[in-house]
Amino acid sequence: MNFAKSGVRLPPLPSIGDLLRLYRLRALKRLSQNFLLDSRVCDKIVKVAGPLEGGHVCEVGPGPGSITRSIIRKSPAKLLLVEKDPRFTPTLEMLQEASPFPVQLVQGDIMNFDMADVFDKDHVRPWSDRPPNVHLIGNLPFSVATPLIIRWIYAISERTSAWKYGRVKMTLTFQAEVAERVVSPIMTRSRCRLSVMCQNWCHVEYRFTIPGSVFVPKPDVDVGVVHFVPRLVPIIDLPFKIVEKVVRSLFCYRQKYILKSVGTLFPVALREKLALRCLEEAEVPTTARSFQLTLPEIGRICYAYTSILRDYPKLETYNHRLRSDVTLEDDPLIEREPPESEDDLYDTSSRAL
Structure with missing residues (x-):
């Protein structure tokens, strides 16, 4: 099969809804879990990331694997799944077996996960070059989204973790209010520290809003999808800790x-x-x-x-x-x-x- 033209066609699999019922998986409030079941929305999120063919992808918090399926259909060469909740292991292992390319499953907390050596070295690009074919994608739990992006902005400033490979792009979901803060320009009500820190080290773009109604359980808020591309040079070219202290x-x-x-x-x-x-x-x-x-x-x-x-x-x-x-x-x-x-x-x- 020519994956470049047709994409990966997964074998018949139970729907995500069926898997949740089969394994009696319920969203845990303490982990801020909300399941995204609409495959069209998942495809739309993955499309924002850009072409994935032949690249390496790290999906953060795949849960039962809704977005994972959309990623696999885009034919990356390798997919890394970092999931904290062990209850999702059976559903993700099912996708692991069905995928025609390597899918690595890591049970761990993304807040403490170092991506410095998880991708192939042939994907490394000089910072001055175009971004490498390495992508971070995640439907993030509300409770970790903001501290995680701050941690990753720090890694971008130091060119460590995933950014050891170059200007790795991110496609992430946030509570809509937080997504608006990330991209908020001057003179707006939502302009804040998060706006400045993200925009100093990255080009940020709010791509679209996902209504809360498509999640299970339905959150009280909508969700925003934001695309990040690290800048060649930060606007404020000073150490992260100095900038963060002043901005705070x-x-x-x-x-x-x-x-x-x-x-x-x-x-x-x-x-x-x-x-x-x-x-x-x-x-x-x-x-x-x-x-x-x-x-x-x-x-x-x-x-x-x-x-x-x-x-x-x-x-x-x-x-x-x-x-x-x-x-x-x-x-x-x-x-x-x-x-x-x-x-x-x-x-x-x-x-x-």
Whole structure:
């Protein structure tokens, strides 16, 4: 069979709905599981990823294998399935046996899974080259979608894990509200830290919305499909941790003037002086608000902050959210701030980002 022209035709298999009933599989709320049963929607998600023929694909959280079937029909050379829930092993092994090419099943948590050595080395491409024929696809549980993409953005910045192979593309689903944040431009209500971090290291595109009604059980929200392509060079070409720290501070008081937000980068005793210096060096008005700032403007604030760190290197570890003092040789008395509530401590939930 010429797979390039006809694609892979799987042998007759039970429907996903039949498999769920056969193995008595129910979505677990603690794992934020929602099953996608509509094969047309699955095909549409896989189509967003682009041509898969002859490539390597890692599917995140395949569950009972709805999207997996659509991927197999696109004739990749190899498919890696990373699934945390062992209950889906029988349904995925069925697809493993039916596939005409290798399908590797790994039972594990994608949050701790390193993809640095899971694809063939002949797929490696220089970062300056076009993206390799390696793809990450996933219908992500709501509870892990945001922390996972932040972790992957960090890996992109370091060119580690899957991005050791080059500018590997991602096609992922998010709660629609979170998907909108990922692609949100300036001056919009949904502009936030997640927007800046994703858009700094990737070209992001919101491709389409999946109504919640096609999932089982039906979630209270719709789902958005977002396509990511890593940039050749990030707009703010600084280490991830520096950018993340500055951006997190900028959006901690989203509706306030950024003078107040930038001030959280510094201890109380130096706050006013260094916040003003930071914004003056960045040539950004003190009365701007974080959601009004372009990426280049945020970049200038990041560079101004690194300039201040050269004069006050110990400030790099300062965190206004924690009960920690910073003692500087030329400013020995740094006032201590009370911590904010636990809900305000840095996390990667969709609300925080």
